[in-house]
Amino acid sequence: MLLILHRHFVPNLTIGAPVIESLRKHTKAYLDCHLMVTNPLDYVESFGRAGASGFTFHVEVSKDNWQELIQRIKAKGMRPGVALKPGTPIEEVYPLVEDENPVEMVLVMTVEPGFGGQKFMPEMMDKVRTLRKKYPSLDIEVDGGLGPSTIDMAAAAGANCIVAGSSVFGAPEPAKVISLLRKSVEEAPKNS
Numbered sequence: 001m002l003l004i005l006h007r008h009f010v011p012n013l014t015i016g017a018p019v020i021e022s023l024r025k026h027t028k029a030y031l032d033c034h035l036m037v038t039n040p041l042d043y044v045e046s047f048g049r050a051g052a053s054g055f056t057f058h059v060e061v062s063k064d065n066w067q068e069l070i071q072r073i074k075a076k077g078m079r080p081g082v083a084l085k086p087g088t089p090i091e092e093v094y095p096l097v098e099d100e101n102p103v104e105m106v107l108v109m110t111v112e113p114g115f116g117g118q119k120f121m122p123e124m125m126d127k128v129r130t131l132r133k134k135y136p137s138l139d140i141e142v143d144g145g146l147g148p149s150t151i152d153m154a155a156a157a158g159a160n161c162i163v164a165g166s167s168v169f170g171a172p173e174p175a176k177v178i179s180l181l182r183k184s185v186e187e188a189p190k191n192s
């Protein structure tokens with residue numbers, strides 16, 4: 001399950017730690033939290049306490065403190081991830097993946113962060129392919145415009161974690177869309 005906190009970094013506010021705390025009382029599901037905020041360090045403590053499983057911060061706002069962020073996220077029992085916006089070069093995440101205390105997931109945004117329902121950017125697949133070739137066992141997530149018509153492209157490029165909003169919640173049978181997305185990832189020929 002993916003939960004998103006938008007604040008400052010993007011012009012939209014969604015959900016925060018209290019929602020995670022409420023959900024955690026009812027589920028053992030992996031709660032994957034993507035914090036589109038300019039000050040992620042300020043949220044590590046509360047998200048950890050609330051029961052978040054993954055904590056993904058943006059590389060664009062963490063140039064000076066990503067090592068401290070990773071260390072604090074892990075200390076709170078969460079998996080650290082780093083996200084990058086469409087305009088950010090993929091090279092910017094390499095140091096975070098190659099550090100002796102690395103992030104455990106890279107999230108390649110396939111839309112400009114901020115709002116659901118946008119059009120998937122196929123040109124972001126170059127970033128996914130590059131990452132998959134360089135780091136064969138890394139978790140690579142894609143977010144934005146994923147659904148039945150775009151999943152095969154993302155899966156073939158090497159993405160293995162899929163964020164899908166509109167295509168699932170807007171479907172008459174959401175479970176069928178989820179199965180289709182999962183099947184595509186499981187069966188994809190990598191790096192085609």
Ligand SMILES: O=C(CO)[C@@H](O)[C@H](O)COP(=O)(O)O
Nearest residue numbers: 113114116117144145165166
């Ligand atoms: O929130 C964002 C981007 O900030 C969205 O990308 C959602 O996370 C996914 O929504 P869809 O694109 O699947 O509607």
